[in-house]
Amino acid sequence: MQQQELIPHLFRNEFTKITAVLCKLLGIEHIELAEDIASETFLAALETWSYKGVPASPVGWLYSVAKNKAKNLITRNNIFNEKIIPQIKHSSSTTVEDIEIDLSEKNIMDSQLQMLFALCHPSISTESQIGLSLRILCGFGIDEIANAFLTNKETINKRLSRAKEKLRDENIKIEFPPEEMINQRLETVLATLYLLFNEGYYSESDDSVLREDLCLEAMRLVYLLIENEQTNLPNVKALFSLMCFHSSRFAARKNETGEIILYHDQDESLWNRDLIAKGAYFLHQASQGNNISTYHIQASIAYWHTIKDDTKEKWENILQLYNRLLQIQYSPIAALNRTYALSKANGKKEAIIEAEKLQLTNNHYYYTLLGELYIDINNKKSQEHFQHALSLAKTQAEKNLLWQKIQHL
Numbered sequence: 200m201q202q203q204e205l206i207p208h209l210f211r212n213e214f215t216k217i218t219a220v221l222c223k224l225l226g227i228e229h230i231e232l233a234e235d236i237a238s239e240t241f242l243a244a245l246e247t248w249s250y251k252g253v254p255a256s257p258v259g260w261l262y263s264v265a266k267n268k269a270k271n272l273i274t275r276n277n278i279f280n281e282k283i284i285p286q287i288k289h290s291s292s293t294t295v296e297d298i299e300i301d302l303s304e305k306n307i308m309d310s311q312l313q314m315l316f317a318l319c320h321p322s323i324s325t326e327s328q329i330g331l332s333l334r335i336l337c338g339f340g341i342d343e344i345a346n347a348f349l350t351n352k353e354t355i356n357k358r359l360s361r362a363k364e365k366l367r368d369e370n371i372k373i374e375f376p377p378e379e380m381i382n383q384r385l386e387t388v389l390a391t392l393y394l395l396f397n398e399g400y401y402s403e404s405d406d407s408v409l410r411e412d413l414c415l416e417a418m419r420l421v422y423l424l425i426e427n428e429q430t431n432l433p434n435v436k437a438l439f440s441l442m443c444f445h446s447s448r449f450a451a452r453k454n455e456t457g458e459i460i461l462y463h464d465q466d467e468s469l470w471n472r473d474l475i476a477k478g479a480y481f482l483h484q485a486s487q488g489n490n491i492s493t494y495h496i497q498a499s500i501a502y503w504h505t506i507k508d509d510t511k512e513k514w515e516n517i518l519q520l521y522n523r524l525l526q527i528q529y530s531p532i533a534a535l536n537r538t539y540a541l542s543k544a545n546g547k548k549e550a551i552i553e554a555e556k557l558q559l560t561n562n563h564y565y566y567t568l569l570g571e572l573y574i575d576i577n578n579k580k581s582q583e584h585f586q587h588a589l590s591l592a593k594t595q596a597e598k599n600l601l602w603q604k605i606q607h608l
Contacts, residue, residue, distance in 0.1 A: 206248070209257060210241055211412050215338045217265045219310040220302055222335070225273070227317055228367040230335065236272055240265040262302040269300055308423050310373070311336060312430070315420070317373045319387040320366065327362035332391040334359060337416055339398075347398050381429055388424070389438055389494070392417045396442050411449060418442045425481075437485035437494035443478030444501035447471040459600045467507045475505045496524045514543035531559055539568060547572045563591035570604065582608045 214237050221233035243264055244257075254260040315336055319328040326348065333339040333347065345355045376384050399413025421439045424430040451469040454460055482498050500520045503513055521537035524530075534557055542550030551572045559565035566588035573581035582605055589601040 205253060205257065206241065206245055208412075209244075209261065211338050211416065213258060213261055214238075214241065215336050216307045216311065217261070217302070218335060219314045220300065220307055221265075221269055222314055223310040223373045224269075224300060227371050227373055230363055230366075232272060234335070236265060236269050239268055243268075266300045266302070308426070311420065312423055312427060313373045313375055315388050315391070316376055316384055317366070317371050319384050319391065320369070320371050321384070322369045322371070323362045323365050325387055325390070327358055327365075328387050329391045329394060330355060330359055331362050332388075333395060336420070337391075337395050337413075339395075343398065347394060375429060378429065382432075385424075385430060385432070385435070389421075389434065392421050393438060393494075395420075396445070400445060411446075414442070414446055414449075418446065433485045433488040433490070434492040434494050436481045437492055437498050440478045440481040440485060441494055441498040441501050443474045443481065444498065444505055447474035447478065447505065453596070459596050461600075462504065463509070470505065478502065478505070491527075493524060493528050496520050496527070500524070509543070511544060514540050518544045531557060531562075532564070535559060535562070535565060535568060538572075542572055547576060551576070561591070563588040563593075563597070566591065567601065570601075574608070578608050 217237040217240065218233045221236055222230055225233060240261055244261060248254070248257075315332055318331045318335065323331075330344050330348070333344050334341075339347075341352045341355050344359075345352050348355065375381075396414050396417035399410040399415075399417065418439065421435060421442065424435045425439060447470050448462075448465060450471065451465040451467070452460055460466075478498070479502065482495075482502060485495055485498070500517055503517050503520075506513055518537065518540040521533060521540055524533055525537065535554070538550045538554040538557070541553055551569070554565070554569055554572060557565065566584045570581045570584035570588060573584060585601050585605045585608070589598055589605070592598045592601060
């Protein structure tokens with residue numbers, strides 16, 4: 200991997216790990232300091248590697264520099280006496296060299312999970328919990344978070360600033376919550392990770408069809424929850440199963456020029472059978488227990504999509520799953536997706552009636568679906584809907600696809 204590709208790759212993978220470990224060491228009140236140390240580490244890499252070359256162990260180099268910068272900044276900011284010494288035995292003889300900055304794989308994993316739960320504390324709003332987690336643990340930029348919440352950068356900056364202040368005022372500890380609180384807090388943790396995955400899979404903040412690094416980061420964090428005894432629960436496994444099924448079609452979702460390939464046009468031979476098998480395994484594992492989450496149902500829908508045969512039985516099963524999903528938790532997008540399954544199971548005319556009831560007039564997927572449903576029923580209406588979708592589409596890849604459909608009509 201070339202240096203210009205390596206540093207962004209390492210930034211996405213290692214920045215959040217360094218930040219989480221330092222936050223756990225310094226306390227949640229010093230989030231900004233932890234981020235500063237991690238940022239300075241990568242700035243040093245950019246400057247040093249440009250003229251000395253990439254070291255034999257880039258990750259080891261980053262961790263070593265991060266440790267040294269942390270010790271320097273800790274002493275400069277008067278944190279040593281107030282925060283570090285009380286954590287170390289025999290503090291009368293403690294020096295800055297005694298500070299243990301543990302960047303082992305186990306401590307990174309524990310720190311990230313504990314940080315995730317700390318940021319998802321009920322003292323701040325759910326939107327703030329998700330926003331902070333995306334920023335600090337997942338490496339999202341403010342632009343990406345703003346797009347994920349369909350708002351602007353100024354709103355997100357204010358929201359995150361208020362949330363950090365609230366966590367400081369509440370003196371929230373970076374640790375796992377008590378056992379009786381795990382399930383309550385886990386809901387927001389899973390919502391955060393699902394949003395991260397979707398930002399990669401349906402990217403609108405970056406002009407690309409799909410950003411695999413974000414999807415893989417979400418899957419990595421969910422798998423950390425599975426590996427932890429306290430969070431190895433059915434809804435966690437169901438979410439991981441859902442992510443496996445979706446990511447199995449990475450290679451088939453776009454062509455060589457980066458344009459979208461719709462599901463029914465995808466080359467099934469490009470689907471990753473190992474990920475499909477893994478998804479099926481974790482969906483089976485998730486069946487233990489008495490509660491069915493929305494992730495269970497969505498994973499089951501995704502499973503049926505790994506079967507390419509366009510049979511009535513398949514679409515009837517998918518339709519029933521959407522009906523159940525909407526009963527548990529209504530979502531306009533789920534309702535929109537249901538109408539596509541309805542068209543495959545019961546025909547386009549019935550689906551058009553149901554789709555037009557939704558009135559999702561600010562959503563380009565709504566007009567895209569109507570465009571598809573009206574093909575060969577009323578091609579003029581179909582073209583009008585595709586043109587409306589084109590005016591609302593955000594990425595160039597989506598615009599290209601819609602333009603091709605209009606030209607075809």
